[in-house]
Amino acid sequence: MKVIVADDTGFCFGVQRALQMIDSKIESQEKIYTLGDVVHNKSVINSLERKGVKSIQDDIPHDAKNSVLVIRAHGVPKEQLEQMKKSFKTVVDATCPIVMNLFKTAEQMNEQGYKIIVFGKRDHPEMVALIGYVKSAVVTVEPVPLGVKSCILSQTTMSSEEFHDFVKKSVEISHFKELRIINTICDVTAERELQARRIAKESDLVIVLGGKNSSNTCKLVKIAAETTRTVHIEDPSEVDKIDLRDIKTVGIITGTSTPQEDVKTLTEKILNRREKE
Ligand code: SF4
Secondary structure, three states, X not given: OEEEEOOOOOOOHHXXXXXXXXXXXXXXXXXXXXXXXXXXXXXXXXXXXXXOEEEEOOOOOOOHHHEEEEEOOOOOOHHHHHHHHHHOXXXXXXXXXXXXXXXXXXHHHHHOOOEEEEEOOOOOHHHHXXXXXXXXXXXXXXXXXXXOEEEEEEOOOOOHHHHHHHHHHHHHOOOOOEEEEOOOOOHHHHHHHHHHHHHHHHOOEEEEEOOOOOHHHHHHHHHHHOOOEEEEEOOHHHHHHOOOOOOOEEEEEEOOOOOHHHHHHHHHHHHHHHHHO
């Protein structure tokens, strides 16, 4: 049995950066909270909890004035950020620079009079945050009629192919004078999609390792499943339950919130089974 591991696995730059920011605060011995789970991965969250890092939602803890709050890579609405700065001793903003670029671009284009349309999911935290920057932004996955002067952007984790399709269909149903299309999809997720397509073609089975609540991981599952048998697991130990009989080539791909150590463990487990069977 051959195992193909995608070239690009493990944490993306934005998640790695957020975790490093938390680590530097752990060293300072301060009480640390994160606003929502900082990464869509149970083992990482459990490991942070063991180090005393607690995930909160909107509730302000009683010891906030003596504590650090870390804003995760998805970002938060501007007003909420200001509110948190008043409530906590320190706020560490770990919003990914690529996500922040989307917020700033939307804000600037809106100031220039463009109607802002974003290809994205309204309930995704990144989009909730974006609406905090541009309240009038239309966030949708369905093509919409464009205004006279519009700007189309995308949630950073959407599929490039689906973005192009969305733009094409929106243009077809619209009459407009001016249109700006700015592709704000993150290169990391776009590259992982390409790799998922390539590996799916070369494999009898693709294992996607990553959180089931991670939108970019679920998208990789969907892409690989279009071509070959695909299984989504959250933890390397789940591979023990997968039937590997008659499998000649296994492909491994991961979402952006999966630690590199989990990829190594999964690969070793598959290779060990190959030796035993
Ligand atoms: S997937 Fe891209 S945009 Fe999202 S956190 Fe990672 S690097 Fe940033």
